[in-house]
Amino acid sequence: MDQFxxxxxxxxxxxxxxxxxxxxxxxxxxxxxxxxxSGGTFAxxxxxLKRKNPAIKCIAVExxxxxxxxxxxxxxxAHMIQGTGYGIVPPHWDPSxxxxxxxxxxxxxxxxxxxxxxxxxxxxGYSSGANVNAAMKYLNREMxxxxxxxxxxxxxxxxxxxx
Numbered sequence: 001m002d003q004f005x006x007x008x009x010x011x012x013x014x015x016x017x018x019x020x021x022x023x024x025x026x027x028x029x030x031x032x033x034x035x036x037x038s039g040g041t042f043a044x045x046x047x048x049l050k051r052k053n054p055a056i057k058c059i060a061v062e063x064x065x066x067x068x069x070x071x072x073x074x075x076x077x078a079h080m081i082q083g084t085g086y087g088i089v090p091p092h093w094d095p096s097x098x099x100x101x102x103x104x105x106x107x108x109x110x111x112x113x114x115x116x117x118x119x120x121x122x123x124x125g126y127s128s129g130a131n132v133n134a135a136m137k138y139l140n141r142e143m144x145x146x147x148x149x150x151x152x153x154x155x156x157x158x159x160x161x162x163x
Contacts, residue, residue, distance in 0.1 A: 009040035010047075010092050017041070018048025021150050027052065031149040033059035033102070033135050035084040035127050036069060039092035041152060046097035057099045061134040063106070069093065070101040080106045081126045083155060102134040109133060113157070125155035 003009045021029055032049055034042050046058040062069055065076035066085025074087040081104065106126075113129030116122045131151040139149055 003038040003040060005091055007092075009038060010044045013041050013044025014048045015044075018045045021045065021049065022052055025148055025150065028148050029056060029150050031057040031059065031135075031138065031147050032151070033061055033131060033138065033149065034152040034154070035061040035081065035131055035134075036090065036093070037083045037086065037127075039090035039094075041154070043092045043094050043097055046094075050097060057138075058097055059134065059138055060098050060101045061130055062101055062103050063109075063130070064103040065106070067101070067103050069095075069098075070103060081109050081130045082159075083127045084130070100138070102137055104130040104133045104137075112136075116153075117157070122153060123157045124153050125157050125159065127155050128153040 021032070029049065032045060036042055042058070042060055049056045049058065060069060063079040063081040063085035065079040066074050066087060068074055068085065068087055068089060077087050079085055109126045109130040112133040113124060113126050116124055116129060116132060131153070135149050135151040139147055
């Protein structure tokens, strides 16, 4: 499929996931965040949401040690947040769609993943934990209870023996 170069991955998120988010929130979404792997999910959804309402904040999530987009370099390519932070700027990356980049440490991602399991009954992996952690960082910082944040739980925990 070559998800890093195939525009279909980006377009399908713009044509399906973006509209689904809009519909499920009755157009009341005003913040979206997700981790960056190939960039297709982020760019496709952000394109759609910004077209519907340019004021929607679209936030990218990166591993703290693999923050090529926000820092311009990778400190440690062996971070544990799989599916993200590949050490390259993805071909689908469009910085004009991104309002902010939030980094998440391995420890934060792991702790949130475990918390999601215990408190919400979800069986997700570290990239999902990173997404929720970043969303909570943003919401806690903004301290605005009128923000309707959407994030993605994009993986399962089957491949992690330590969860």
